[in-house]
Amino acid sequence: MNSDEPIAEELRAVPMPPELVPPQGYIDEALRRRARSRSYRTVAAVLAVIGMMAGATAVMGGSGGGADPAQSPEWTSSPYTEPNLPRPGGGPLVVESFTAGPDRHYLLDRDTGVYRSVPFRAQVSPDQGHVAVTDGVAYGFADRSDYLTHGADAVSWPAGLPGYSAFFGGLGGLMTWSPDGTRFQLPPVVAEDPPRIVEFVAYDVTTAAFTRTPAPADVDVSHAIWAADSEGYAVLEKRQGARPALRSLAVDGSLGPRTEIDGDHPVLAGFSPDGRYLLYYSSPDEDDRRVRVMEVEEGETVLSMKIDDADVRRTIVGWADSTTVLCQEWMNEPGVWERIAVPDGTVDRGDAAWPNDLEIGGIGPSSALPPEAADLGF
């Protein structure tokens, strides 16, 4: 249950207008609409076949027309145009991919510096050369350039991924690449009664095999983040009457020693690129929401600062580099980027911003962007 029980109760008790009743004949209409849609698609399919035949004829006739045979006949990528994206004028980072709503996903074409539509949500690999994608039902991966050109046709969809609930399609969550770029993590397998994580799953793109790591049966662990060396994970152990603890989780399921960390319900965000620090932050249920950084070797919290104050509320995006945490302000539109220096906590609040309505899929380096796109960097 949510902790905001009063609002839940009030919402459930919102009075409905008396005229809110199913419209007359709505079931028949739903059945009819489907039939009409089916007829329309049949006509469209016939027209498509005629169109393809016309294209093939043109190619055979030597006119040079027709589609690239490798291109999906149903896929046409288009640039993102609405609203105009901010162009901060340059900086070391760039948004690699974003989602503008269900079925509206965009990926940066690094050759042209244009965000182009792609069929599925994409998470860019650390070397920027590949993408992990999900269509909400399955996970796949592709070469980045091929994916921009050929859409779904460029995606490999590994088979044999068991254990997911069919509810809400089962999948659709985030893919997280390992720091070395060889694997991406999928949402964990969850048992429903009682609800707990039972298995962590990653896909190794170098061996085309799934890595399945059992969660310890006698320990209540939360989500997993990649270990800094990409060998296994770090998980949060939730403990009754005690502070939560950070533990390493090897691929074979064995746990490392406990390191207690601050906060009642912290969320692990990730290790710094050099592996020295761990970034984590308070869950929204906590009153005093804080972003915290722990020096891993000593297990010492070196930074603890409020995420929200009267004027500024922040979403933690992740590490900008090994000594800088990247945040986004969301009280105003668009959301201004902020950089928090580690460990001194100095906040650099620049002018660059990003529309809050566009869900960021990933951040990458802006180096090697073409000159005309360099101002996308922030």
Next chain:
Amino acid sequence: MNPAHEREFRDFAAAQSPALLRVAYLLTGDVHLAQDLMQSALAACVKKWHRIDEPYAYVRKVMYRSQYNAWRSRARKPESIVDTVPERTDPDHADRVARRRDLQTALARLPYRQRLIVVLRYYEDRSEVEVARMLSISASGVRSQASRGIAALRRIHETSEIKEALR
């Protein structure tokens, strides 16, 4: 759709339409839009009906996604707000009803994505992970939007009782 599936579909639609309409109304704030939303969602499920394991959850998912797309395509045009005042009975009850209707009005003024996420998180009691998967957005996005939505409801609605409920 074979006759057995059609019968099952009709039974489902007849039994669940009040609950579906209620969700649709919270999302749209308008009776006619709510009816359209529910009807479109049902129509979208007809073809794949035989493959849907949890129809109530599935139809609601279709409703959420349809409404999300509709909001985006309307490019943030102002939403209509129902102005029908519920019938009042005793003063206490009337206050409660008015308060909750005010909550609905405040909800209808939220930006579309915040409204959707507030309904999913607090009316449907969906976890952040479920909402994130459903909308293909990040869990942190769900968290921030839910938090923003509640904060906005507080700002929009200033009565002490609603504030208390939103605390």
